[in-house]
Amino acid sequence: MLSPCEAVCDAVPELTPRALPQALDRAIELFRGKQDITDGDLMRCTEPAVRLAEHGVRISPLLQAWDLGSSTLLAEYWARALPGEQRELAALTHWITRTVSGITTEVAAAYSHTLKQTGLGLPRRVLADMMVSGSVNDELAAAAHHEPADRYLVMAFGLLGGTAPGPATVALGAAALAADDAGLCCQVDQHICVLVPLRSPETPAVIGGRVLERLRQADLPVRLPVGSVVADREKLDDAAQRAIVVESLAAAAELASPVVEESEIISEMAMLRDRSYQEEMAGLIDPLRQHPDLIETLRTLYSMDLDRTRTARRLNVARRTLTYRMEKIEQLTGINPVRTRGIQSFTLALTARNLPAGT
Structure with missing residues (x-):
């Protein structure tokens, strides 16, 4: 029978490497034997991340699945606990949470290092993907030359002609925003999302207009209008989805503004609900x-x-x-x-x- 982590990985076609779920199972075995995870186990964890980086494949879904798998596995242990085992399970919960965090940090660092070595130029895209998924780490942010902010302007847009975005398009947007740490670019469903750190007293409309101009100068085929939402760093995943809704409603309302804020489509939101x-x-x-x-x-x-x-x-x-x-x-x-x-x-x-x- 598959472990919960393996089952999660089987459910997502992109997650083909088996080393990460196997490493989690290995961590449980080590805990039972009152041992800590070894450098060799960590090395085996990072190998698939390096291979993915060499091919320009995103690892954020892999890390999300692994986090979910570890949580599912812990929940299963708690559900099957017998009287008197709660103390040991509490220790297991604390230990595995710390261990998984350490492994994912090592994996992300290895991934970022490989991207830099292979010259793929995608660290900023990867960072944006991970920030949207809520799994950003300081090592990856440093590798992408980005200082995380407390609040972000999240902009969402499609491409002219209904073209589906891909790694090359996202990389083009990321390169256009690399100077002055103007923003991070990633793909969410069929949209491009730009995460713009808010560090100045300027209004989101002014900042969004400046970012949009950079993207257009880079010949990115931005479809107008662009939806925008302001959100805390911890809520970027929800904000990206909301920005996509704003973009859709602004298009339905045929608004002329190039960048539309959430407050401008309140009536349209009411109709949506x-x-x-x-x-x-x-x-x-x-x-x-x-x-x-x-x-x-x-x-x-x-x-x-x-x-x-x-x-x-x-x-x-x-x-x-x-x-x-x-x-x-x-x-x-x-x-x-x-x-x-x-x-x-x-x-x-x-x-x-x-x-x-x-x-």
Whole structure:
């Protein structure tokens, strides 16, 4: 029967090396024999990390799986404990926690050293991956020339054309931000995430705009808008997912700002959480379904900030035709599209229409 750690590693295709789960089992055996883990065991732990580094493969999922495996194994021991064994299990818990931490530190250090020796130029990407997973260590941060901050601006974006990011794209972003420790770059699902340390009194919007400009100068095909969230260092994993949601909602709302903050899409977040609210808002433009030209008129009018001359030019119609269309919209819906309440209602209705049903 597989140990919990081995089972976790089997469940993740990327985690092919067997040395780490085997080393954890070896650590348990040593503990039972009242011995400490040896330098030789540590060396065997670091070997797969070195091989992965030589091929440019990320190890953060491997370390996460190993941490999870050790926790699962401990939980299993506690669940099977007999009366009187609690004291020994408490000692085991303390010892294995310290041992696993020591091993993962050695593994990460060996990985970082190999990256530097092979010239892959990926330490900053690896550091960002590990920070998002909550397993950052000082040795890896030092190798990537990054001083961890208490708070970060987390930016998330996709690539133009829907292209899936990969190591080369992430490395390009990391290189663009390497100077002055401007940020760390990593991949989260189908998005690129940039972790920007907040060390100055400048607003996140100013800092985010500067980072975005660096990425664009490096010819990184950034798809706008970019979602952004400010978070503590300990909560970067959650912040990355939230930034992805902000990016998605900002795109659905067709916001013009290149960098969108979480506070700018509060109404869209409400629709994301409440399906009935989303359906009611989308229903405001149901009377226009048979008139796609009127829906396009609304969308263009709001993207042009109600400038009728620019709107008519963009739609390639006369101003008189534009006026007729707005009157037709009010006639069909009962809502004036250029009054304050109408602008608010139709803006949210267009966003709700762009969101997948029941998101």
